[in-house]
Amino acid sequence: MANYVMFIDPDRCTGCNACRIACQMQWGLPPELNFNSLIHQETGKYPNVKRVIIPVQCQHCKDAPCEKVCPTSATYTTEDGIVLIDGKKCIGCKYCMVACPYNARVINEQGVPEKCRFCVELVAVGEEPACVSTCMNEVRVFGDLDDPNSPLHELLEKREVVRLRADHGTDPRIYYAKSKRV
Amino acid sequence: MTKKKYQANLWTYLSLILIAFALAGAGNKYFISGEHAFGISPEVPWGALISGYVFFAVAATGTGLVGSLAHVFRIKKFEVLSRRALLASILLLISGFAVLAVELSNPFKMIHMLFTPNLNSPIFWMGAFYGVYLILLFGEFYFSLKDKHSIATGIAYVSFFVKLAAITNLGRVFAYTAVRDFWSGYYYPAYMIVSAIVSGAAVLLIIVHLTSKDKAEKEDLGKTLSQILAGSLILFAIMQGAKVGLSLNSADGTVAAAASALVSGPMALPFWGMEVIVGIVAPVALLFGTKFSSLSKSFWASILTMLGLVFSRIDFVYAGQVVPLNLLDNTVIPSFNSYAPTWSEWSLIIGALGFIYLAFSFLETKLTLDVTKGEEEYYRVKSEGYSH
Amino acid sequence: MRPISRRSFLKATAATATAAAILPKALQMDFKVFAQEAQNNEVEKIPSLCNGCSSYCGVWAYVKNGRLWKIEGNKTHMKSQGHLCARAHGIAQNVYNPGRVTQPMKRVGDSNNFEPITWEQAFQEIGSKMKDIVEEHGGDKVVWACHGGKESYASQFLDIIGSPNYITHYATCFTAKTNIWSNMVGGMYNPDFDNAKMMLFVGRNYAGGIIPAAMKRITEAKEKGAKIVVVDPRFCELATIADEWLPIRPGTDLAFYLGIAHTLISEDLYDKDFVENYVYGFEEFWAHNKDFSAEKAAEICDIPAEKIREIARELAENAPQAFLDPGYHGLAAHYQNSNETAALNIIINSLLGNFWKEGGLFPAASTSFGKLESGYYGPVAQKGNRADGAGIAGEYPLVEPSRGIPQRIPDMIEKGRARVIFFYSYNPLRSAPEPEYQKKIKNADLVVSIPLDWNETTYHTAHYVLPECHYLERSEYPKVINGNIYWPAAQVAARFKALEASNSTMALLDIMKGLTTAYGIENLYPYTIEEEMEAALGPIGLTPEQLKEEGCIELRPSVLPKDEGLSFGTFTEKIEFSIGAWRKEGYLGVPTWVPPLVEPKEKNEFRLIHGKQPWHSHIMTTNNPYLMAITKEKNGTFMWMNSARAEELGIEDGDWVTVTSEITSKKVQVHVTEGLYPECVWLPSTYGTFSEKLEEGFEQGVNYNDFIPARIDKKTGHVMGQECIVTITKGGK
Numbered sequence A: 001m002a003n004y005v006m007f008i009d010p011d012r013c014t015g016c017n018a019c020r021i022a023c024q025m026q027w028g029l030p031p032e033l034n035f036n037s038l039i040h041q042e043t044g045k046y047p048n049v050k051r052v053i054i055p056v057q058c059q060h061c062k063d064a065p066c067e068k069v070c071p072t073s074a075t076y077t078t079e080d081g082i083v084l085i086d087g088k089k090c091i092g093c094k095y096c097m098v099a100c101p102y103n104a105r106v107i108n109e110q111g112v113p114e115k116c117r118f119c120v121e122l123v124a125v126g127e128e129p130a131c132v133s134t135c136m137n138e139v140r141v142f143g144d145l146d147d148p149n150s151p152l153h154e155l156l157e158k159r160e161v162v163r164l165r166a167d168h169g170t171d172p173r174i175y176y177a178k179s180k181r182v
Numbered sequence B: 001m002t003k004k005k006y007q008a009n010l011w012t013y014l015s016l017i018l019i020a021f022a023l024a025g026a027g028n029k030y031f032i033s034g035e036h037a038f039g040i041s042p043e044v045p046w047g048a049l050i051s052g053y054v055f056f057a058v059a060a061t062g063t064g065l066v067g068s069l070a071h072v073f074r075i076k077k078f079e080v081l082s083r084r085a086l087l088a089s090i091l092l093l094i095s096g097f098a099v100l101a102v103e104l105s106n107p108f109k110m111i112h113m114l115f116t117p118n119l120n121s122p123i124f125w126m127g128a129f130y131g132v133y134l135i136l137l138f139g140e141f142y143f144s145l146k147d148k149h150s151i152a153t154g155i156a157y158v159s160f161f162v163k164l165a166a167i168t169n170l171g172r173v174f175a176y177t178a179v180r181d182f183w184s185g186y187y188y189p190a191y192m193i194v195s196a197i198v199s200g201a202a203v204l205l206i207i208v209h210l211t212s213k214d215k216a217e218k219e220d221l222g223k224t225l226s227q228i229l230a231g232s233l234i235l236f237a238i239m240q241g242a243k244v245g246l247s248l249n250s251a252d253g254t255v256a257a258a259a260s261a262l263v264s265g266p267m268a269l270p271f272w273g274m275e276v277i278v279g280i281v282a283p284v285a286l287l288f289g290t291k292f293s294s295l296s297k298s299f300w301a302s303i304l305t306m307l308g309l310v311f312s313r314i315d316f317v318y319a320g321q322v323v324p325l326n327l328l329d330n331t332v333i334p335s336f337n338s339y340a341p342t343w344s345e346w347s348l349i350i351g352a353l354g355f356i357y358l359a360f361s362f363l364e365t366k367l368t369l370d371v372t373k374g375e376e377e378y379y380r381v382k383s384e385g386y387s388h
Numbered sequence C: 001m002r003p004i005s006r007r008s009f010l011k012a013t014a015a016t017a018t019a020a021a022i023l024p025k026a027l028q029m030d031f032k033v034f035a036q037e038a039q040n041n042e043v044e045k046i047p048s049l050c051n052g053c054s055s056y057c058g059v060w061a062y063v064k065n066g067r068l069w070k071i072e073g074n075k076t077h078m079k080s081q082g083h084l085c086a087r088a089h090g091i092a093q094n095v096y097n098p099g100r101v102t103q104p105m106k107r108v109g110d111s112n113n114f115e116p117i118t119w120e121q122a123f124q125e126i127g128s129k130m131k132d133i134v135e136e137h138g139g140d141k142v143v144w145a146c147h148g149g150k151e152s153y154a155s156q157f158l159d160i161i162g163s164p165n166y167i168t169h170y171a172t173c174f175t176a177k178t179n180i181w182s183n184m185v186g187g188m189y190n191p192d193f194d195n196a197k198m199m200l201f202v203g204r205n206y207a208g209g210i211i212p213a214a215m216k217r218i219t220e221a222k223e224k225g226a227k228i229v230v231v232d233p234r235f236c237e238l239a240t241i242a243d244e245w246l247p248i249r250p251g252t253d254l255a256f257y258l259g260i261a262h263t264l265i266s267e268d269l270y271d272k273d274f275v276e277n278y279v280y281g282f283e284e285f286w287a288h289n290k291d292f293s294a295e296k297a298a299e300i301c302d303i304p305a306e307k308i309r310e311i312a313r314e315l316a317e318n319a320p321q322a323f324l325d326p327g328y329h330g331l332a333a334h335y336q337n338s339n340e341t342a343a344l345n346i347i348i349n350s351l352l353g354n355f356w357k358e359g360g361l362f363p364a365a366s367t368s369f370g371k372l373e374s375g376y377y378g379p380v381a382q383k384g385n386r387a388d389g390a391g392i393a394g395e396y397p398l399v400e401p402s403r404g405i406p407q408r409i410p411d412m413i414e415k416g417r418a419r420v421i422f423f424y425s426y427n428p429l430r431s432a433p434e435p436e437y438q439k440k441i442k443n444a445d446l447v448v449s450i451p452l453d454w455n456e457t458t459y460h461t462a463h464y465v466l467p468e469c470h471y472l473e474r475s476e477y478p479k480v481i482n483g484n485i486y487w488p489a490a491q492v493a494a495r496f497k498a499l500e501a502s503n504s505t506m507a508l509l510d511i512m513k514g515l516t517t518a519y520g521i522e523n524l525y526p527y528t529i530e531e532e533m534e535a536a537l538g539p540i541g542l543t544p545e546q547l548k549e550e551g552c553i554e555l556r557p558s559v560l561p562k563d564e565g566l567s568f569g570t571f572t573e574k575i576e577f578s579i580g581a582w583r584k585e586g587y588l589g590v591p592t593w594v595p596p597l598v599e600p601k602e603k604n605e606f607r608l609i610h611g612k613q614p615w616h617s618h619i620m621t622t623n624n625p626y627l628m629a630i631t632k633e634k635n636g637t638f639m640w641m642n643s644a645r646a647e648e649l650g651i652e653d654g655d656w657v658t659v660t661s662e663i664t665s666k667k668v669q670v671h672v673t674e675g676l677y678p679e680c681v682w683l684p685s686t687y688g689t690f691s692e693k694l695e696e697g698f699e700q701g702v703n704y705n706d707f708i709p710a711r712i713d714k715k716t717g718h719v720m721g722q723e724c725i726v727t728i729t730k731g732g733k
């Protein structure tokens, strides 16, 4: 069993959108469906402007509201902590979308609410998720927290980390470096 | 017990047109636009079809609840209505399911609710209870038609609790979503029950007005139902007023924002115009204005009530999703998610109404919905037994 | 912590050994289904080079059942180091773009109608028409206009027919920079991000005008403590991660630079040894500029004098591990003073003494390939004069003839200097100024376009269209990967055919064979691409098979830091602060302050500036549905306007405005922002597609080229793309 998590440092992101489209290619998504969004936060008055771009995707909540509400158990968590959807069981009620605090899901043409799947097939063969490998600013680090050699440990120690909407109690698997710019 | 020939009239053709419209709407989803047939988006995943489902399911439950005044509560004057109430309930629930089936991308996969049910999920329970409810409705209706009244009454008792459970879980479906603050809490389960009574009374009033031939019966039943309708509408209005008022002043900014979307935002027009004026103020005025004694005015009050309720359902479903989720912190994002029902969505709701009218009027001629003497006797005896 | 149990991991690996390599269907979101499919399907990984921009990043194309699945970056490639920008993914998918030209076409009638013809017919008709024209008017009436750097076959043909008219897009991109660097330093030098302690980026937005590996290295250097200062009228993408953003009045960077140089010199902060040993013309420069203090600069460029001095001092403190980035497009084709600005860039870096120093600037490592001989032994015509006047006394003597002046092709046609125009992978109707003027190209005797898609030049001017196949559908002569960013070793990479062409398109070599043969030149290219590849790689000891295996091969490091014995490729072998060629033409040799050509004055007047958007390439990506989906989501076509100015004009975010310049008037929506210098408006440079056959991009947004007349800078021939004042009024749509 692995304990997969992602570390994202928003202070490195310049909003190139490569993650979005690399993911779309990886998963054969049509142009208007994507698993990654970039939230732009611009603050300050000219000429003292600051911008932080926060990449958001499914947070692979350990206590996932989407999984709790799913009537057919189509949404489930793998033993490695990845939240997936079994399309065969999904009735398309979209309850998971309503319940997800992160707007992480999009409906595909077959009516199944899809979302980031932590590139489970790539990860299983030791490769990096598509959004991670394409990112020129190396905003994202993916790894197994149970692996003592993972660079994640150092990163999580070095930077103050936050998780999105911790107040919802979802216990997400994506750790964000706290921005030094806000 | 004479079976009549079904006579097509203007309403028949209108109903057929509405049904054709609905088929076109469904066809648009299945063959042309896919999910884009509906106005939903990742931000507002539930739209008018969920509202439509709620509308029909709650009306079915309410019709059942008010109708059960005969079988469960043994109130005699309702007995003449019992079969029609059951039939209306069945048709309403089937309509609800049909609308939901088009909304659900893969309704047939519902079978997995049996194999791998998720007992945490309110949809599971809601679905389970409504499924059982439908079966019970059929049973009660069947035995009632066969004059097997003790069986029918037995079923009615069970059914009473099942429908209460169903509608409470329908409320929970919304209340359970922790991130949609406007829905969360105990309000919506209670809202469902009260609005069920509103719609039940309205549906039965419509039926009485359209089907009853006995003038005295009409007057008597009409008056009671009108009183029930007026009373429940007032309760409903008070509840809604309290909900919206408290929400507007809520410390939770997203709740206040959702309420402001209702009263002064993107939903203001349907909220004030349809939900409040058409759906509450006008029918209450009509009902009180006639002192509940004009069945035809009560009929129109009922029509207005139902119309208002359609918008009430749309408003409440949209209101829970209108405030953009702030993914980063708990401050309120000062904008609203937009949603507008598409023609496909409207077509299904309107088409379902056509279906109900058509099916009802057809079955009216093919089944014996008037309660037979023997049945009346049964009630009389029982009622007397309770020293009425 | 308990060591990781490998069991579940191995189990998964066994089941999905090739799962990573299958084309997913959106519906099949089931792990097991994937594993199953994986066993039945083979995925091929073929190396190629992205065609999204001049970085030619190395990619691996994943192909399944003959269809492209996805691409990934090649980790060796110095421009990308495994990372790809959004455009790369989009452009790869262009292989399935409905805007592609799928077979040869011939224009019929007047209203942009085309009929399909065979390749044979196309070659014959073009060949014989061209032959007639050349015989009657001379070979120098033939122009080959291309993006440049993307092919190597045309010049052999031009040489035989006697045409010197090989024209590239450079004057619309960066000639003010390359021309001046070549004059003053003898060639381009590139920054070493890894070891820099301070980096100054002026009009250079690596996060928008992307080179992926540059951004990787910049963010890494920042992590290690390097300071990043961005000078840009706009809070650009690079400013997001910078330590400081200094908004500058557009067109006045020269003043800012003069202020920095003045501070360095007057405060004795510059590298005297370096200047002593390796600079020619320092005194002359100082003599003409010693009054241009930071205060004077501040008045012009609107950056406080104290800030200018502070930046100069910080640079000096960190020198030689400090540089002023040489720039790319951002300033190098924009203003009347762009040439002087480029010269000052060199002067500042020289004063910092950072040439050949860690954290400073280095030339590109290079290598050379073998080339196969042509099999043509027939007559060769005498070369005529350049149609654009580049390098010609009395016309544009300082413009390098190897690059030319692409924006004046209609003029050459009108004057009878050009009669046959070829466009290869080039779209001046959209990438050069003044589209209505450029449309006159259609009046030439013969216009042939070799595009990928129905770009504007093709649609509005071509008489014949000879579509090239998509880059993933062809193998190509290898490329040396170098330049723009410092890397000690040169690299070799090539495109290998990853997909069969699904339509009737051809690779350039085959098109050239057909054209020249039909013209009557036999055997000009007597080889296949495979033979050519082998010949190219032989001298450096590589084989095509090796290259196909690795995708990109790095040669031995050849450019490493050195302290002594520097020699520059100029006449004096020093960096020349005074340009000989300028003096020869009667100009002052050293740069001094030159104001921009035009200035905004009224309340509703603005300078129109532009720049790259991270997810679009120039103009060639507006028909890509994936990239345009991002545009839609991000309101990417909007024109930026400073919030205070917008308020004055009563304009709110999302409002439509009418933008009017001396040549046109267009409507666009506005993005109101705090991140823009008040005197200008900023347009993303990609939009305004006006070829009806590019449906996705058609009439989305507007383009800066709509607004500027087709002018020629007199020294280096660039387009002066930001010497443009527009008036803006609310409303219009």
Ligand SMILES: Nc1nc2c(c(=O)[nH]1)N[C@H]1C(S)=C(S)[C@@H](COP(=O)(O)OP(=O)(O)OC[C@H]3O[C@@H](n4cnc5c(=O)[nH]c(N)nc54)[C@H](O)[C@@H]3O)O[C@H]1N2
Binding pocket: C051, C146, C147, C169, C172, C173, C174, C329, C424, C425, C426, C427, C428, C430, C431, C432, C450, C451, C452, C453, C454, C455, C456, C468, C469, C470, C471, C611, C612, C617, C618, C619, C620, C621, C685, C686, C703, C704, C705
């Ligand atoms: N409007 C506008 N103008 C600009 C710029 C801008 O950003 N916007 N940028 C300036 C700069 S910096 C530059 S470098 C230039 C670039 O100017 P251009 O080279 O003209 O523009 P591109 O967009 O690179 O591509 C031109 C054409 O190449 C064709 N093409 C693409 N792939 C292939 C292929 O594989 N084979 C063939 N034969 N053709 C292909 C496409 O049909 C495309 O229309 O533009 C300059 N001018």
Ligand SMILES: Nc1nc2c(c(=O)[nH]1)N[C@H]1C(S)=C(S)[C@@H](COP(=O)(O)OP(=O)(O)OC[C@H]3O[C@@H](n4cnc5c(=O)[nH]c(N)nc54)[C@H](O)[C@@H]3O)O[C@H]1N2
Binding pocket: C053, C054, C087, C173, C174, C202, C203, C204, C205, C206, C208, C209, C210, C211, C231, C232, C233, C234, C236, C248, C249, C250, C251, C252, C253, C327, C328, C329, C330, C331, C609, C610, C611, C612, C613, C614, C615, C616, C617, C618, C619, C682, C722
């Ligand atoms: N995404 C993307 N990346 C690309 C390309 C692409 O088309 N798209 N093309 C490639 C090519 S061919 C090129 S040439 C490069 C171009 O790369 P850059 O030269 O970095 O790109 P630009 O966006 O043209 O200009 C950079 C910045 O100059 C700013 N600027 C405008 N006017 C002024 C001024 O007067 N003073 C100052 N100080 N700044 C000013 C703009 O706001 C912009 O942010 O990008 C390469 N990479």
Ligand code: SF4
Binding pocket: A012, A013, A014, A015, A016, A017, A018, A019, A020, A038, A055, A134, A135, A136, A137, A138, A139, A140
């Ligand atoms: S690829 Fe990296 S830098 Fe680009 S938008 Fe995504 S996270 Fe940000």
Ligand code: SF4
Binding pocket: A057, A058, A059, A060, A061, A064, A065, A066, A067, A083, A099, A100, A101, A102, A103, A104, A105, A115, A170
């Ligand atoms: S982010 Fe949303 S979709 Fe992902 S696991 Fe959490 S609740 Fe589910």
Ligand code: SF4
Binding pocket: A066, A069, A070, A071, A072, A073, A074, A075, A085, A089, A090, A091, A092, A093, A094, A095, A096, A097, A112, A113
């Ligand atoms: S849409 Fe599918 S995955 Fe989502 S809750 Fe419903 S059944 Fe579960």
Ligand code: SF4
Binding pocket: A022, A023, A024, A026, A035, A036, A057, A115, A116, A117, A118, A119, A129, A130, A131, A132
């Ligand atoms: S981890 Fe994979 S699925 Fe998730 S966003 Fe990144 S590329 Fe997409």
Ligand code: SF4
Binding pocket: C050, C051, C052, C053, C054, C055, C056, C057, C079, C080, C083, C084, C085, C086, C087, C088, C210, C211, C212, C617
């Ligand atoms: S920078 Fe982007 S578009 Fe340009 S070659 Fe590299 S990957 Fe392709």
Ligand SMILES: [Mo]
Binding pocket: C173, C174, C329
């Ligand atoms: Mo360029």
